Amino acid sequence: xxxxxxxxxxxxxxxxxxxxxxxxxxxxxxxxxxxxxxxxxxxxxxxxxxxxxxxxxxxxxxxxxxxxxxxxxxxxxxxxxxxxxxxxxxxxxxxxxxxxxxxxxxxxxxxxxxxxxxxxxxxxxxxxxxxxxxxxxxxxxxxxxxxxxxxxxxxxxxxxxxxxxxxxxxxxxxxxxxxxxxxxxxxxxxxxxx
Amino acid sequence: xxxxxxxxxxxxxxxxxxxxxxxxxxxxxxxxxxxxxxxxxxxxxxxxxxxxxxxxxxxxxxxxxxxxxxxxxxxxxxxxxxxxxxxxxxxxxxxxxxxxxxxxxxxxxxxxxxxxxxxxxxxxxxxxxxxxxxxxxxxxxxxxxxxxxxxxxxxxxxxxxxxxxxxxxxxxxxxxxxxxxxxxxxxxxxxxxxxxxxxxxxxxxxxxxxxxxxxxxxxxxxxxxxxxxxxxxxxxxxxxxxxxxxxxxxxxxxxxxxxxxxxxxxxxxxxxxxxxxxxxxxxxxxxxxxx
Numbered sequence: 001x002x003x004x005x006x007x008x009x010x011x012x013x014x015x016x017x018x019x020x021x022x023x024x025x026x027x028x029x030x031x032x033x034x035x036x037x038x039x040x041x042x043x044x045x046x047x048x049x050x051x052x053x054x055x056x057x058x059x060x061x062x063x064x065x066x067x068x069x070x071x072x073x074x075x076x077x078x079x080x081x082x083x084x085x086x087x088x089x090x091x092x093x094x095x096x097x098x099x100x101x102x103x104x105x106x107x108x109x110x111x112x113x114x115x116x117x118x119x120x121x122x123x124x125x126x127x128x129x130x131x132x133x134x135x136x137x138x139x140x141x142x143x144x145x146x147x148x149x150x151x152x153x154x155x156x157x158x159x160x161x162x163x164x165x166x167x168x169x170x171x172x173x174x175x176x177x178x179x180x181x182x183x184x185x186x187x188x189x190x191x192x193x194x
Numbered sequence: 195x196x197x198x199x200x201x202x203x204x205x206x207x208x209x210x211x212x213x214x215x216x217x218x219x220x221x222x223x224x225x226x227x228x229x230x231x232x233x234x235x236x237x238x239x240x241x242x243x244x245x246x247x248x249x250x251x252x253x254x255x256x257x258x259x260x261x262x263x264x265x266x267x268x269x270x271x272x273x274x275x276x277x278x279x280x281x282x283x284x285x286x287x288x289x290x291x292x293x294x295x296x297x298x299x300x301x302x303x304x305x306x307x308x309x310x311x312x313x314x315x316x317x318x319x320x321x322x323x324x325x326x327x328x329x330x331x332x333x334x335x336x337x338x339x340x341x342x343x344x345x346x347x348x349x350x351x352x353x354x355x356x357x358x359x360x361x362x363x364x365x366x367x368x369x370x371x372x373x374x375x376x377x378x379x380x381x382x383x384x385x386x387x388x389x390x391x392x393x394x395x396x397x398x399x400x401x402x403x404x405x406x407x408x409x410x411x412x413x414x415x416x417x418x419x420x421x422x423x424x425x426x427x428x429x430x431x432x433x434x435x436x437x438x439x440x441x442x443x444x445x446x447x448x449x450x451x452x453x454x455x456x457x458x459x460x461x462x463x464x465x466x467x468x469x470x471x472x473x474x475x476x477x478x479x480x481x482x483x484x485x
Contacts, residue, residue: 012244
């Protein structure tokens, strides 16, 4: 996407997220994903839920923008972050990334993690999928009204809305129904020698 | 002691008047303009539409045509057509904003404000000089002569300031160099002073009006003459404000009319996009299961 087009898109997303406009965004690619997610994190006030593959890819998750915007959310009092990944990544994969741009490192060191406000669980191979075609689905919800749902995790095509309570509630319900039954992942596993 | 204090007061007032006029002439008209007429004003007209156009374009480009569109006829052609329309709309907005910004630049480029401030500041200088002359008891010329001079000078300067106001509102000095404007201003001012002196001499010679008696008999005349004198220093500020209000009103009428047309076009395009989305079922939110 041309630089100026991306910047006008970023301005539009920031404006819609800040004002909570009910508009269904279609988006595609890493750049769009990063813009939508960072604005979702920055504008969430209470609870974020993330269902993802491993949360350690370098193109979106392990970037300064993603990490800083999540940090903004966690810095707020009494916020909760629940993360569900398909499989816990191997320690060498997590430790191979630069610490300054490592999402898990930021989480591990954040006071919110020590305070028990951040939870990480794995599905041990199980994941959310489209009921009709079995395609892997990743999604993220912010509070009770914001969501981004990836219906093609490879091309990163997704839909997002900063003010759709109905569908966000459906996603939250699907998430909460299974979350507590999944295996907890302790980040100490990766950083015990840090 | 009191005479010395009076002279010192007049000196301070003179310096204040000159500084006041100098600072105002440098900053006032530009600051008033920027308050109402900045480029940010123009950009803010476009902000809302720009956001929606950006979001619609990005959404259209991001839709997975192969994955979602199953039964729709020619979804790719329809999408390209819609994207083309959005691009045209954006170009129209860009042209409109450029025209509006050019309108602002043209309005700010009007010559005459600084000349008006210069004329009035020179008027203040001469007026203070007049007051100190009148106040000095040892001066030989009669006070009647200086009263005649003040009256002529005030009226002629008022007429001159009206002339400069007309210059501003008609933009008659657009093609003149700045230095030429200043030279013209100073030249006309010198003529004003000389003419006032001539009128004062003529009045003194032919006793047309004895102002010292006239002032006793007609206090209204005194009030009007000195009201002109007191009002004139504020005249340029008032003219600046009136000019900006006038230009702003014209600008708003033009901007509202043209932006309304483009906004209507944007809404129509957005409705077409929503119809496209609905026909092609792009709002599908998948039902999910965990397995």
